[in-house]
Amino acid sequence: MDAVTAVTTIGAPADPRVPxxxxxxxxSFGNVPETIEKxxxxxxxxxxxxxxxxxxxxxxxxxxLTSMQGWL
Numbered sequence: 535m536d537a538v539t540a541v542t543t544i545g546a547p548a549d550p551r552v553p554x555x556x557x558x559x560x561x562s563f564g565n566v567p568e569t570i571e572k573x574x575x576x577x578x579x580x581x582x583x584x585x586x587x588x589x590x591x592x593x594x595x596x597x598x599l600t601s602m603q604g605w606l
Contacts, residue, residue, distance in 0.1 A: 550577045555605050557598065559586040579605070 556578050558565050570580050581601040586594040590601075 554578050555602065556580045557590055557601050558582045559588055559590050559593065560584045561587045561593075564588075 554577075556573055558570060558580060560582055565582065570582070573580050583590045583594060583597040583601050586597050591598045
């Protein structure tokens with residue numbers, strides 16, 4: 535299995551036990567709309583950080599922090 539397949543086939547927990555935020559980089563190969571929708575349907579909060587690459591907090595610190603507003 536290649537890295538892209540591995541990331542895009544990861545399933546969300548069926549029933550998250552605690553509120554959970556998933557941050558997704560817009561420019562990451564893990565940004566797959568179908569996967570994001572499945573995570574949301576599974577009870578996770580998913581926020582896409584627009585313009586950020588794989589390492590969100592390094593690529594766009596302001597976007598990283600903004601995506602957590604109202605969460606923390």
